[in-house]
Amino acid sequence: MERCLVQKKLRELSQRTQEGKTKVVFVQLGSPKSPKIPDVRAYLKEFLGDPRVVDINPFVWKIILNLFVIPFRPKRSAALYSRIWDGRSFPLIEITKSFSEKIDARLKDCDDIEVNHAFLLSSPRVHEVYTDWEEDLDERENGASELFAVPLFPQYSESTIASGIDGLTSVLEKRVRIPNLKVMTNFHRSRAFIDNSVRIVDEHIAKLKEQGQFDGLIMSFHGIPKRRVLFKKDPYYQHCYETFVLIRDRLKHANADEVHMTFQSRFGSEEWLTPYTDEYVQDLIENKNKKNLAVYAPSFVADCLETIDELGHELKVEAKEWGGDVHLIPCLNDDDKWCDDFAGFIKNQSLADVKTRKEDFYQMEKDTYMDMPQQEMKAEPLSDQTKLTLKIIFLTLFLDLVGFSIIFPLFPALAKHYLTVDGDNYFLQLIFNTISTWANTGGMQTMNSVVLFGGALGALYSLLQFIAAPIWGTLSDRLGRKPILLWSVFCLALSYVLWFFSGSFTLLIAARFIGGIMGGNISTATAVVADITSKENRSKGMAIIGIAFALGFIIGPALGGILSMWDLSSYYPALKEIGVNPFSLPAALAAILSFFNFYYIWKKFEETLPEDKRGTHETDRTFNxxxxxxxxxxxxxxxxxxxxxxxxxxxxxxxxxxxxxxxxxxxxxxxxxxxxxxxxxxxxxxxxxxxxxxxxxxxxxxxxxxxxxxxxxxxxxxxxxxxxxxxxxxxxxxxxxxxxxxxxxxxxxxxxxxxxxxxxxxxxxxxxxxxxxxxxxxxxxxxxxxxxxxxxxxxxxxxxxxxxxxxxxxxxxxxxx
Structure with a gap:
């Protein structure tokens, strides 16, 4: 009996899923819950944490995002969002809801289509809509068997469409029941989008001309890094150009030479698609005498922060400072004619055959792309081998600074230890006696005397680095970078081994002496960066040196303090006979890391100074x-x-x-x-x-x-x-x-x-x-x-x-x- 009921249920479900009804889901990015800083911080952390949005090394980006972006950017972004907040919601949210409702109303007579909306970063989210679909399929006899996702981004880009698809597939990973799926990856050439954009833009240009306030139209697209287009083959730039041409060539109230294509909203320090909107507008106003400019953003179908505030407020303020003005043309939003046409477009894309669906789009002539401006990188991106070399250099410099700073928190305890166990040591006495003679006094108290120990060790290490740096640099110019790096890193590791067994102050001095000399390989590491980078991208390579120093200074003292909590000589007293001391554990870790670095250089590092260029470099470093x-x-x-x-x-x-x-x-x-x-x-x-x-x-x-x-x-x-x-x-x-x-x-x-x-x-x-x-x-x-x-x-x-x-x-x- 139970088996028959299950079979009946399965037959009913199978019958319903074969009926062919489609649930259309419009997908938008979304907005923060409110302009409050915590809400904006949560929004930015999720948005910028998407590897499709920021596609650099995930580990590096997490450090940058959590240390440099999230602590600071939310406050500024919250101030911007507050300017478009109506007290309960943001324009993007309300426009998307209204747009979806209007499309749904226009398709009520079509029993085969249902309309809903979802946001990637706001509610309702994609997984909520998916859950609603599953529940609806169980409860209704005519539930939809197909999901048609329509991201409301006209042009395809990895950072928008692909990110949305990732969001959808992440939902599917946790589901058993998978519907027939279809995703629209772009609609920038759709007649509905182009014709209504032309209509809206023409209407505004006509009004501006009547008022004598039109000198040109800026079509400002959202930017992405050039690298994505040139090297990852993202078609976004081509889609933007196609949009630009299709709109420009159909305008009745503007000539082709009055219409300009630019890109906005760049983020970070790398090169983005050009020309940049703000710089281009400034040039038109100040140098071309184009004082009144209309601005339209074809990357968006709904007004949001990037249109209302970035273009309608910030760009307008800047334009007035330059002696001109900009007039923002709103996006299509929930315009009635746009909703009529897009509803027909969705219906045809959902139900019509392939040939009929193609008729919804404008076709591009082959010669269209002959005039498409070429995007070129001012600074050539770093190659994979260059990136690997920089990683090795980063590790080398990082470990150099860890070795330099790991002893910082240990100085007082280290000094007291050696004064107790090796107080008569020749070198220890030499330090105190020399400075005592120079100062012509015996000092004040024990702690004040002990402090000389730290100053002496610190000065010794720095002095040796100072002397050795130009020597290593010169030798690397003659012998090559790899041999010098291998030798210096290997000896640096040995210095930590010597420190591990430094039961006497003499061995500690010897360890720091060797470490200081070998730590001078910073000049060789800097030369490697100069070898593998061009003038244009050298700053990127040199930034690696700065990051290595910053992290080494943070982690070195931390490691020294943490590891000093475990005294190997107290756990294994017999080790004292071979020089193991309370500070051997920090030395052991530093030695292990250095030997790993040596192996990594030996296996992975490729020589950056060819033999035919050796001996031709001149050093500007001196220890005089x-x-x-x-x-x-x-x-x-x-x-x-x-x-x-x-x-x-x-x-x-x-x-x-x-x-x-x-x-x-x-x-x-x-x-x-x-x-x-x-x-x-x-x-x-x-x-x-x-x-x-x-x-x-x-x-x-x-x-x-x-x-x-x-x-x-x-x-x-x-x-x-x-x-x-x-x-x-x-x-x-x-x-x-x-x-x-x-x-x-x-x-x-x-x-x-x-x-x-x-x-x-x-x-x-x-x-x-x-x-x-x-x-x-x-x-x-x-x-x-x-x-x-x-x-x-x-x-x-x-x-x-x-x-x-x-x-x-x-x-x-x-x-x-």
């Missing part, structure tokens, strides 16, 4: 301090170089004495010290990515650098007087903010003031002076700390910063070439 301070004949460069030197000397002095102050004042452990450096690193990454990258050009590099230097002063003063964690972290916040603004802006200023043919020499001196500052700063700060107390180097540093502030303030105005 006198040559470094020799003035250069370029206005602004010397003040910037010396200002950077004095600033970094003060800042690095703080870096190397900070952990001792924290231990002395608040009894910090190595892990507590690690938290400080993690905090500093995160603030630096956030400010550089979210503020400096966006605002430096607007505010001006000189002004932002001065602002950063000024912010360092309250930071140093607060730390100098702190006896509480709250005040300490407030001071660290100011220091991180200031340094993250000053360092990249000073680097930019050197480059801006230097003629293009002398960039290498000028920036080489700039970096060498920075390395020298990291030698001088720790030594001077440590001696002051030792001689006059823990507060003095911070007060002295705050006062000392007046020098670089005055220097940078006196920089001449930058003249563009």
């Amino acid at each position: 301090p006198i040559k470094l301070f020799k003035p250069l004949p370029y206005a602004g460069v010397n003040l910037t170089n010396f200002g950077h030197f004095f600033f970094l000397a003060a800042f690095s002095g703080m870096e190397f004495t900070l952990t001792f102050l924290a231990v002395e004042r608040m009894s910090f452990s190595s892990m507590d010290n690690a938290y400080m450096f993690i905090f500093i690193g995160l603030i630096i990454a956030l400010v550089q990515g979210g503020v400096v990258r966006r605002k430096a050009n607007q505010v001006g590099e000189k002004k932002m650098a001065v602002m950063g230097l000024i912010l360092l002063i309250p930071g140093l003063l607060l730390i100098g007087k702190t006896y509480s964690i709250g005040i300490l972290y407030l001071g660290l916040f100011f220091l991180a903010m200031g340094s993250s603004m000053a360092i990249p802006c000073l680097t930019s200023l050197v480059s801006m003031y230097t003629p293009s043919q002398y960039q290498g020499k000028s920036i080489g001196i700039f970096r060498s002076l920075g390395a020298l500052a990291r030698v001088v700063g720790p030594v001077v700060a440590s001696v002051i700390y030792w001689r006059y107390g823990s507060h003095t180097p911070y007060y002295f540093g705050a006062f000392f910063l007046i020098i670089p502030i005055l220097m940078i303030s006196r920089l001449p105005k930058y003249q563009k070439a």
